[in-house]
Amino acid sequence: MVIRGAPVIGVAGAYGVVLAAIQYNGSNRGDMDKAILASTVAIKQARPTAVNLGWAVDRMITLLDDQNIPCLELKDKLLAEAEKIADEDVETCRRIAKNGQDIIQDGDVIIHHCNTGSLATVEGGTALGVILEACKQGKNIRVLVDETRPRLQGARLTAWELEQAGIPYQIIADGAAGYFLQKHIATKVMFGADRVARNGDLANKIGTYPLALAAHENGIPVYPAFPLSSYDSVCPDGNSIPIEFRDEGEILNISQDGKSVYPQNAHGLNPSFDITPHDLITAWITDMGIIYPPFKIEENFEKFTGEHS
């Protein structure tokens, strides 16, 4: 959890493969490949929910196909590929921020969940990148930052990024989002995505589902923003996405007025992601443009990925 946020997790995974290659000191390609492939198992298992990790690692591994490349040269090629993935993430975020401007209007009050900014990507951010770009363009935006318990990524990271950028924001309890949606004070809901299934369901930080549900119920549009590298074309729906449970300590380690607040023997239960069904989502903001329901990008994926390369 030193590194978090689906896009930057992918980049870190790519550099993880580079590290595994560098740690091999011999000159036998077969042994080297074995060492690299062994490392990828551990890397992929580190964070099961975000698809970007598997995507980036698999992309690195394709370089092993050419068995004629000597070990030293392969190390260079792997490093270059990891750097390319990192550079692409910057460009991807730039496109997401630009594409999102069709959505964001002057005067919007946006509820934002978790952290999707430059602290979750190599640079620029996804949903938060769209908000930052809107403000750069002079749009008058206010952000209701939900805390995002238990790790408080909203209160700690998103609030910090907004403060640096001079954008007006207020922190709200996660449970308070429903109030601002019901009263139509919030005009949009935005967040990222850790994995998007073929039917449009998506996994994102715990709390995304009830937020999207309350928005949908009150007719407030819901916009996840993510790179199409978060789209998992082999995953049929949200039920097929593995949900990471994290340590109960994430819940129990907070204190209030300087005192621990939990009973001594308290236990917590800590699913870290939930599934937002596709029918709650108004549109995707992606590096390839705004994509509307029914999210049938499978037929057009060649086109999208063609544009991408």
Next chain:
Amino acid sequence: MVIRGAPVIGVAGAYGVVLAAIQYNGSNRGDMDKAILASTVAIKQARPTAVNLGWAVDRMITLLDDQNIPCLELKDKLLAEAEKIADEDVETCRRIAKNGQDIIQDGDVIIHHCNTGSLATVEGGTALGVILEACKQGKNIRVLVDETRPRLQGARLTAWELEQAGIPYQIIADGAAGYFLQKHIATKVMFGADRVARNGDLANKIGTYPLALAAHENGIPVYPAFPLSSYDSVCPDGNSIPIEFRDEGEILNISQDGKSVYPQNAHGLNPSFDITPHDLITAWITDMGIIYPPFKIEENFEKFTGEHS
């Protein structure tokens, strides 16, 4: 906020009227009544959302109708009435706990919001009282205690009460409730009510609405438990219930791993209650029995209050 929980707020309000009466040292009924009535304005404004406060204060004030009672005797009568309200709260909670047994089944996994136990009532609790009684009767229950940010009444108070009673519980982030409802791990949702409108909409601790919405969406039944003194017969619907905003400090005063987690200049926005529309509610658990939709208790209110007196 030394005293919280709608039922015990009502009892405290009644004793507040007694204190105002005691503080009057003269023997002129006109002056005494003026002093008492002045205090009721401040008492009622202390907590605008819970109807029990106004209900209890108004009930106390009816004793002022008889202008022939001398000052000293009126003080005694007011104290006796406050004690009666407190005693009735104990009996009311006993009935709620008993009536709720028709609902609770062996094996239930109950998501509980905020605190509704003996720390929110004179004794016994409302929703939590039902759970405690179920366990006393040998039903095997597990409780998912949502934290209830920002004041953490779930994590601090409900968890403590469950631990004292030896009932298995786990603390979950407020945003995680949707996960357990979507996966049908939770079998019921329970909470209290601060004010119930004539159409069945109810105000309760912030976060109740998205919780009830996610439960309803997934076919998990939603049971508020409250005394019928929380029913406000002059309030047509949820939109007419005033929502108390509390200090942003309630959000900003937590720390994690011993460090403050918020940016230095952070601000919060802190509505303390939200409105759960009647169509999300499966049934009310009240001191007068289980009441099902369409919650037309107005026609039967005489019957209910008749049974009550």
